[in-house]
Every structure is written in C-alpha cells, then in structure tokens.
Amino acid sequence: MTRRPPLRVLGIDPGLTRCGVGIVDVAPDRSATLVYVGVVRSDAGARIEERLAAIASGLRALIDEHRPTVVAVERVFAQHNRQTVMGTAQASGIALLVAGERGLPAATHTPTEVKAAVTGYGSADKLQVQAMVARILRLDELPKPADAADALAIALCHAWRGGAAAAPASGTLTPAQRAWADAERLARR
Amino acid sequence: MTRRPPLRVLGIDPGLTRCGVGIVDVAPDRSATLVYVGVVRSDAGARIEERLAAIASGLRALIDEHRPTVVAVERVFAQHNRQTVMGTAQASGIALLVAGERGLPAATHTPTEVKAAVTGYGSADKLQVQAMVARILRLDELPKPADAADALAIALCHAWRGGAAAAPASGTLTPAQRAWADAERLARR
Numbered sequence: 170m171t172r173r174p175p176l177r178v179l180g181i182d183p184g185l186t187r188c189g190v191g192i193v194d195v196a197p198d199r200s201a202t203l204v205y206v207g208v209v210r211s212d213a214g215a216r217i218e219e220r221l222a223a224i225a226s227g228l229r230a231l232i233d234e235h236r237p238t239v240v241a242v243e244r245v246f247a248q249h250n251r252q253t254v255m256g257t258a259q260a261s262g263i264a265l266l267v268a269g270e271r272g273l274p275a276a277t278h279t280p281t282e283v284k285a286a287v288t289g290y291g292s293a294d295k296l297q298v299q300a301m302v303a304r305i306l307r308l309d310e311l312p313k314p315a316d317a318a319d320a321l322a323i324a325l326c327h328a329w330r331g332g333a334a335a336a337p338a339s340g341t342l343t344p345a346q347r348a349w350a351d352a353e354r355l356a357r358r
Numbered sequence: 359m360t361r362r363p364p365l366r367v368l369g370i371d372p373g374l375t376r377c378g379v380g381i382v383d384v385a386p387d388r389s390a391t392l393v394y395v396g397v398v399r400s401d402a403g404a405r406i407e408e409r410l411a412a413i414a415s416g417l418r419a420l421i422d423e424h425r426p427t428v429v430a431v432e433r434v435f436a437q438h439n440r441q442t443v444m445g446t447a448q449a450s451g452i453a454l455l456v457a458g459e460r461g462l463p464a465a466t467h468t469p470t471e472v473k474a475a476v477t478g479y480g481s482a483d484k485l486q487v488q489a490m491v492a493r494i495l496r497l498d499e500l501p502k503p504a505d506a507a508d509a510l511a512i513a514l515c516h517a518w519r520g521g522a523a524a525a526p527a528s529g530t531l532t533p534a535q536r537a538w539a540d541a542e543r544l545a546r547r
Contacts, residue, residue: 216458216463216464217454217458217464217466218429218454218455218457218458218462218463218464219458220458221451221454221455221458222455222458222459225455225459240407245444246444254447255434255435255447258443258444258447258448258451259447259448259450259451259454260451261448261451262410262447262448262449262450262451262452263451263452263455265406265407265410265448266407266410266411266414266452266455268407269405269406269407269408269409269410269411270411270414273407274405274407275405275406275407277406
C-alpha cells in the first residue's frame, strides 16, 4: 500500500457575525485528528464592508498558519431566514474567495450531507453532531466553541465524501477501508 | 459657495458571470460625468473559488486605476431566482469586501431605489433606465454594454441620495439645488 500524507481540511461554517472554523487531518485510512477549532468574528456594529474584510483577514491568517490542502464550506440556501441569509451568503463568498486566492480547491456541502457523513443521519440535531465529532476526533469533551463543531463536521464530511468518491465499490474494500467501515458502524451504535 | 471636488462613485451590479461596473463623477451641483463603464467577467466553466477570485481581481484593478471615493452595490434579495441568487449574493460580498480592503466606504441600494433615483419611477424598465442614464451623462447613445448601464444608475443613485440626505428640506433649496431640481423635472418630461 502506498503511503499518502494526510489530507488537511479547513471546514468553514460561514456567518457574518461568527464564522466557525475547524481544521482536521484525515489519514488515508480515514482516521481524523483535530488540528484547530475556533471562530472568526466580525464586529456587528461595524460597516458591512469592514466586517467582510475582517472575515477575509481572519481566514487568510488561519490558512497561512495551518496550510490546509483544501477548503470545505457549508452551502447556504436562499429559502432560509431571509434576514440573515444574505450576510451568510456573502461570508461564504468570502470563504471561497480566500481559498481561490491561496490557490486551494474549495467545495461546498449541504447541512444534510454534513450530518449524514458524520452521524449517518441527515436530520441529526446539533448535539448529536457535536458528540460524533468529539468521538471521531477522540476528544475528551465536546469541541468548543459549540458552534465551531459544525465547521469540524464540514471538514470531516469533505474528507470522507472525497475519499468515498475515489474508493472502489463496497464489494472491493481494502482492509483499511473495511476496518474504517466497521469502526463507523460501531461508533453509530 | 465653497468648492468641493466631485464625488467619484463606482457602481457595481453584482453577478457571478458578469458584474456590471460604472464610474461617474458627480459635482456638488449634482451634474454627472461618465468616467468608465464596463463588465468584470468570470469564466462560467471555472471553479467557484476561481470565479470569485477573478471578480475580486477585476474590481481591485478598476479601483486602483480610477480611484473612486465610494462604492455603491445593488442590493440582492433572497426571494429572487433561487438558482442564481446565491452566486449574486457572493459576488456582492466580494464587491463590498474589495471596497473595505481599499478603505473605501460602501453602500447598497435596492433596484427600486436605483430606478426611482434615475427615472423618478421605481418600476421603470431596463430601457427607460438606460435612456435616462444616457441623458444624465450626456451620451450620444445608450451606454454599452447594456447591462452595465445598471451599474451607472447605481452610482448616480448613490451620489444623489447621499446628496439629498445631506441637503436641506425642499423649502430651503440652494440656487444650485433648485436649478438641478428644475433640470431633473425637464429631463423626465
């Protein structure tokens, strides 16, 4: 089996006031390690152009420090709360832009995809997602801040979905993939 | 009367495939002059993060060349066409970000505000807006490309609304303001 370096994924849960950010290393056997979790904030009292610039600046600093190989952003939907959706969409645009400017590939995933990838259940609640993220990353407690756990879930979702797409059909799993599938089943009990 | 330099406004009609851009100089007597009109494009076949980076790069180049004093962006609404609204919202976020990073104040105006400011009629059609923009800027023909005329209208809207907000109530118009109001009435006939 050829050795591949771990995939380092920056997951971003976009928001104008708080952008959840989580970075994980995911090995070829799909085991994952926490690298960073936090929040990039902007001042709710500042002008919109200054808030977006603050978010871009915070995300660039994170990328320059942790050098992810790919960026995954939660997809925003127009039909959600109209009062905040535009700010969220603008923040997601900033997240994608910063990836593009750093030459990093970016992808978006829907909340349902993220929940399904992490908990096996597309309608999982916030606490279930947090608990699974803690379990997957072997953390002693729930990741904090709580809303940044979503960013870790997005990063894990991206690594696993990308891996799954590249993997052979289930009948021809490698030993490592089979071990992972078993571990996932156990973790979901 | 004190002499003030003209206000140079960069108007942006945000879009992922085409961002209309228009720059006008607006004098204290509210007369306006065309500085630049055009479109910043992104390749519809490119990845979203590359497209947003291309838009940011095009807008930065424009700002650096023409040095506007303020940026005005058309406001995007969530209830519009859901298939394109997210791309439009992300492009508008990029436009606001670029302003913020250049230290320029930015503002957003609704399509209705823009139409009302330029034609006196919030439900004016595209051709009416183009015709009024050509008239206001003393152009021999309609501004081209046609969809960039909206960006000029946004710039004019911003300059005039800002001016109107700072102006005294209509009973106490300065001679220049009265002359402008007369000219506007004539132009609308």
